[in-house]
Amino acid sequence: MxxxxxxxxxxxxxxxxxxxxxxxxxxxxxxxxxxxxxxxxxxxxxxxxxxxxxxxxxxxxxxxxxxxxxxxxxxxxxxxxxxxxxxxxxxxxxxxxxxxxxxxxxxxxxxxxxxxxxxxxxxxxxxxxxxxxxxxxxxxxxxxxxxPAPKSLVFDLYGIAASDLMDPAAIRANDIVNHLSGSGQPYYNWIKLPNQDRKRGGVALSTAVNAIKPIIDEKGQLDQIGATELEVQKAIFSNYFNAIKGKYGNHWDDKNNALIYASGFIGATDFFRSHMYDYCKARESFEKETISKALAFGETNLILQEEVKGMGGSKAANAIHQRLISSFKPESKSQGFKL
Known part of the structure; x- marks a missing residue:
């Protein structure tokens, strides 16, 4: 024995x-x-x-x-x-x-x-x-x-853990989210990292990573068009969220901006998957200008947090998704694949 x-x-x-x-x-x-x-x-x-x-x-x-x-x-x-x-x-x-x-x-x-x-x-x-x-x-x-450790902490550790331990798509999504939260980017100071002081607004790192991951995963939408390089993917998401940010003018950092909350980030990412991706793919352009022209909303009809107040997370995300769909006014096809 x-x-x-x-x-x-x-x-x-x-x-x-x-x-x-x-x-x-x-x-x-x-x-x-x-x-x-x-x-x-x-x-x-x-x-x-x-x-x-x-x-x-x-x-x-x-x-x-x-x-x-x-x-x-x-x-x-x-x-x-x-x-x-x-x-x-x-x-x-x-x-x-x-x-x-x-x-x-x-x-x-x-x-x-x-x-x-x-x-x-x-x-x-x-x-x-x-x-x-x-x-x-x-x-x-x-x-x-x-x-167990919060998902945000796990994702935050991806940058220092051996890459063969982790899901490659999650690592890539983490890199993209970190880029979006950098200086001069649309989510600067709005991605909440582990152990940060609590504040109203912001998107947890794990929430943002989980939202983006399916798009950049193997056989995901960006993989289907050969946009597999990190720098290309960073540019696509940066252009997309900067186009939305541009609609808010000086009001992007207002606490009533629904897009700086988790439900807003998820809703906007879902809208990219359901509508904006195909639109940009057909025009062979993911430029900020291309995206901005397809969104017919501005400072007089912004998507505000008060519209989804009291809704659960998934319901709020869906409401924001639907608001973006209602503002989607695609133009005729242009020429040339651009970033």
Whole structure:
């Protein structure tokens, strides 16, 4: 029977063991007991999300850094200690997963693709014999109090993380948003970065990145016309938002400007995808002037935040999208692809 060094940790009501287990053993002995699906004590897990599993599999195959502990509730034959080590029976379904079911599932799939991961070490916290109530308390603690990093912080870290860890489209979108928030650009001082002081207005970095990402993703709209270079994509988005900014004149930085809020950014990006992209593509021009001429609104009928006050995020974004559509007055086709 395999044995491992361990650290015993006592925290108020419970004691657990911290051990380092090889991926192969971990994936064989653990399983997810799903709430309202599996009739057994300790069943607190949610149904697995296949897209998350696929992402973790790819991460494991590329890099494989998993410093956070998988948390197990041991329900199999009794674990024994021997000479300062703990013996872990290699028996399927010996331990319910309290935290880390997607990591374990992703590692299991990665192991099928690369058997060499069998001996990769993963930190594991092992409780023994918890009932459903105590399992639920630990699960809730992990998933409410110990929250993951905000998306904005994750995107902000893209600039200093190894590029092979990240989604290339998200990295590119992050670069574009950083450009749009630079001096002289339309969202200067309006992109909210992690740990900044709170203020009224502004667009969270993660919101802007998520809005732009589908447009510049592989097989996205800009990819379809060969506009794949960063500088070209930066110019397209800069021209687009500067054209809208121009309609506001001196009122762009007013707190009542709907476009400097998250719903405004999303609505404007949706309008680019649904209407402005095809218009510019047909004219082979993404110049600011081309875009501006197609937008028939100005200082007398600006899109204001008061119009969407009280609306939910998606409803407000859709309302702004519709306002831009109503102002869309395309001109006849011109000649020459320009930026």
């Amino acid at each position: 395999p044995s491992f060094s361990f650290i015993s940790v006592k925290q108020k009501e419970h004691t657990f063991r911290l051990v380092s287990l090889p991926v192969g053993l971990l994936t064989r002995i653990s399983y997810a007991a799903v709430r309202r699906k599996d009739v057994e004590e300790g069943a607190v897990q949610r149904v697995l999300n296949n897209s998350r599993i696929s992402g973790i599999k790819d991460f494991a195959l590329k890099i494989g850094d998993f410093p956070a502990s998988i948390v197990l509730n041991w329900v199999g034959e009794e674990i024994e200690e021997n000479g300062g080590q703990v013996e872990i029976p290699d028996t399927p379904r010996s331990a319910q997963i309290l935290d880390g079911q997607h990591r374990v599932a992703g590692l299991r799939e990665a192991l099928e693709s690369n058997p060499g991961l069998e001996d990769c070490q993963i930190p594991v916290a092992i409780y023994e014999g918890l009932d459903t109530a105590h399992s639920a308390r630990i699960f809730i603690s992990i998933n409410t109090e110990q929250r």
